[in-house]
Amino acid sequence: TIGKAGGNAAAQSEAISRLISLALRSGLDPNAIVRQLNGISGPNPTWEDGRLILSTPDAIGKALDDYLKENNAGSNNSVAMKEKVRITMAQETSAQETSYECKDCGTSANVVNEGGCLTCRECGWSKCD
Structure with missing residues (x-):
């Protein structure tokens, strides 16, 4: 992709x-x-x-x-x-x-969808489809 x-x-x-x-x-x-x-x-x-x-x-x-x-x-x-x-x-x-919640730190303000991956800009957590 x-x-x-x-x-x-x-x-x-x-x-x-x-x-x-x-x-x-x-x-x-x-x-x-x-x-x-x-x-x-x-x-x-x-x-x-x-x-x-x-x-x-x-x-x-x-x-x-x-x-x-x-x-x-x-x-x-x-x-x-x-x-x-x-x-x-x-x-x-x-x-x-749509807002996403970080699975590690719980914030939703800094979780963004970039290139098909959810990434938390607060703690660095990432999940890709």
């Missing part, structure tokens, strides 16, 4: 994901994002489920395209897509507001 913590590939994936989220929340046609990402070549192309993946951006573009095709959420249905994005953003916001 590629998330917040990590090296260059993780940082680039995080940046691409945030920009896609911003573009979708701003009402950009998701097919325009797919067109921009598909075909970007990298140094290590690979095969996944019978398809050639040229780079991380290419994989993200293909995944978004697959999602749009499965959910009929292309440019002809941009209102439905905007509604899905709005609902998803509301869910993300409520999930971010």
